[in-house]
Amino acid sequence: MKLNERSLAFYATCDSPADNSGFLYKRGERHTAYHRRWFVLKDNMLFYFEERESREPVGVIVLEGCNVELCDSAEGFAFAIRFGGTKSRTYVLAAESQAAMESWVKSLSRASFDYMRLVVRELEKQLEEMRWGRAGGWGGSREFSGSRKSSGLEQSPERVPALPGVLPKENGCAVWNNALGVEQPPSTSGCAERDDEENPRPPPLPPRRRVSNGSAGNAGDIPSTFCRLHERYSREVARLRQDWLEKQRGSRP
Amino acid sequence: AVLKKRLVKLVVNFLFYFRTDEAEPIGALLLEHCRITKEEENVFSISFIEEPERKYCFECASEEQCQEWVEALKRASYEFLRRSLIFYRNEIQKMTGKDPLEQYGISEEARFQLGTPRQ
Numbered sequence: 001m002k003l004n005e006r007s008l009a010f011y012a013t014c015d016s017p018a019d020n021s022g023f024l025y026k027r028g029e030r031h032t033a034y035h036r037r038w039f040v041l042k043d044n045m046l047f048y049f050e051e052r053e054s055r056e057p058v059g060v061i062v063l064e065g066c067n068v069e070l071c072d073s074a075e076g077f078a079f080a081i082r083f084g085g086t087k088s089r090t091y092v093l094a095a096e097s098q099a100a101m102e103s104w105v106k107s108l109s110r111a112s113f114d115y116m117r118l119v120v121r122e123l124e125k126q127l128e129e130m131r132w133g134r135a136g137g138w139g140g141s142r143e144f145s146g147s148r149k150s151s152g153l154e155q156s157p158e159r160v161p162a163l164p165g166v167l168p169k170e171n172g173c174a175v176w177n178n179a180l181g182v183e184q185p186p187s188t189s190g191c192a193e194r195d196d197e198e199n200p201r202p203p204p205l206p207p208r209r210r211v212s213n214g215s216a217g218n219a220g221d222i223p224s225t226f227c228r229l230h231e232r233y234s235r236e237v238a239r240l241r242q243d244w245l246e247k248q249r250g251s252r253p
Numbered sequence: 254a255v256l257k258k259r260l261v262k263l264v265v266n267f268l269f270y271f272r273t274d275e276a277e278p279i280g281a282l283l284l285e286h287c288r289i290t291k292e293e294e295n296v297f298s299i300s301f302i303e304e305p306e307r308k309y310c311f312e313c314a315s316e317e318q319c320q321e322w323v324e325a326l327k328r329a330s331y332e333f334l335r336r337s338l339i340f341y342r343n344e345i346q347k348m349t350g351k352d353p354l355e356q357y358g359i360s361e362e363a364r365f366q367l368g369t370p371r372q
Contacts, residue, residue, distance in 0.1 A: 107362065113334070
């Protein structure tokens with residue numbers, strides 16, 4: 001399968017900070033000998049180089065849908081990256097110390113896009129709850145109080161709902177959408193658009209969308225509030241640019 | 254340049270493309286450090302930071318489909334996700350005075366740091 005390798009190599013070696021890096025021993029695919037390689041973890045990709053100074057990675061492991069497990073084998077400080085599917089290779093790696101092994105296992109298990117998306121959704125939900133003053137933690141019905149529209153934006157710390165210790169199962173929908181069992185935009189979606197009040201306008205709440213399998217649906221679900229903010233600024237920039245261009249054209253003889 | 258019909262799938266930060274009758278992708282593009290540009294009608298392109306002149310062009314069935322893809326691709330990168338996480342973390346911290354990531358024991362992870370210069 002072709003991959004934009006040059007871009008990948010650039011991404012691996014550019015000076016954006018790595019989430020983890022260090023020497024690890026990697027067990028060969030066919031032979032059980034271990035090879036010492038320089039590993040660099042960036043986002044959801046684990047690159048490995050022959051040497052620390054190598055200009056190009058030898059390979060990359062994409063960390064989506066994997067499980068990171070400790071190996072109870074005799075080889076010290078070993079752990080495995082396992083994927084579902086019978087054709088997938090299991091990568092066995094070994095660190096040089098207990099501390100290094102633990103650090104790698106931790107950072108690798110948090111490296112996936114899915115994990116990141118889960119955390120973002122969780123924070124997004126918390127922020128919405130704080131802004132709109134909803135009561136309670138997980139599940140149950142939500143109260144759509146009429147006072148929400150007014151100055152209910154500032155919440156005292158005591159009103160912050162108790163946070164669960166375990167993140168919910170990821171299925172792409174906000175929990176309250178599940179509880180209601182209906183796919184419908186929340187009645188708040190229109191609210192923040194109004195700017196007649198003097199209070200600072202929070203980013204508008206978008207309608208909830210159901211996750212669709214595959215294709216463009218995946219990326220479109222996440223950080224809806226942040227996306228809207230992003231969109232709004234880009235529209236403003238585009239408009240300013242357009243105005244400027246028109247002025248330029250107008251001033252030509 | 255010849256246009257070839259492909260089935261295209263966006264999965265996390267990878268854009269896979271398939272021949273329409275095959276189950277295995279023939280290729281993939283990693284969508285980090287890239288720019289998504291709307292070109293002429295129904296067309297968008299993807300180019301990468303280290304080779305900006307080289308454009309991967311895609312022609313869609315309609316302008317609407319084109320816009321949909323441009324939007325989705327712009328938000329597809331891990332970097333975008335990371336920035337939105339930092340945004341929310343910061344907002345919550347401002348409102349409550351507490352770091353929402355402490356709860357999950359991940360507040361010290363390099364990938365979630367505010368000050369980490371990227372790109």
